[in-house]
Amino acid sequence: xxxxxxxxxxxxxxxxxxxQPYKLDLSQYGEKxxxxxxxxIKNVSDTKIDLTTISYATxxxxxxxxxxxxxxxxxxGVVILKSEVLKQNFEKSFTIExxxxxxxxxxxxxKRSVRSSSSPTSSTKGH
Numbered sequence: 477x478x479x480x481x482x483x484x485x486x487x488x489x490x491x492x493x494x495x496q497p498y499k500l501d502l503s504q505y506g507e508k509x510x511x512x513x514x515x516x517i518k519n520v521s522d523t524k525i526d527l528t529t530i531s532y533a534t535x536x537x538x539x540x541x542x543x544x545x546x547x548x549x550x551x552x553g554v555v556i557l558k559s560e561v562l563k564q565n566f567e568k569s570f571t572i573e574x575x576x577x578x579x580x581x582x583x584x585x586x587k588r589s590v591r592s593s594s595s596p597t598s599s600t601k602g603h
Contacts, residue, residue, distance in 0.1 A: 492521035492576050493545075495584055500555055503589040511557040515584070517572075519545040525574045527551075530581070532570035536561050537586065539570050555586055565589050 542551035
């Protein structure tokens with residue numbers, strides 16, 4: 477009998493990148509406006525990875541990511557909400573593509589819930 481095995485050094489399904497947090501929650505439950513959130517992108521491969529944002533909810537937010545991340549390095553990204561959506565609840569996402577051999581894509585959910593502890597706003601009065 478012969479046994480053949482493949483050793484997987486990183487069984488992580490998100491290889492070659494690890495995103496932290498893996499979903500972005502911009503919910504606002506008080507008066508302080510939350511209009512941005514930072515996240516980390518770690519390159520766990522042994523080669524430089526170029527990143528491209530291939531889709532995102534352009535009417536809701538802008539996204540900034542590094543153009544590339546070196547091997548075993550961590551870059552920072554940021555999602556910045558547009559002022560027109562600060563009072564809205566939504567669930568959207570963005571997708572980043574890598575230039576690795578599989579042209580990997582990573583989709584990150586972006587959620588926002590708004591609850592105010594004060595009286596109704598002008599946009600909710602009379603509805």
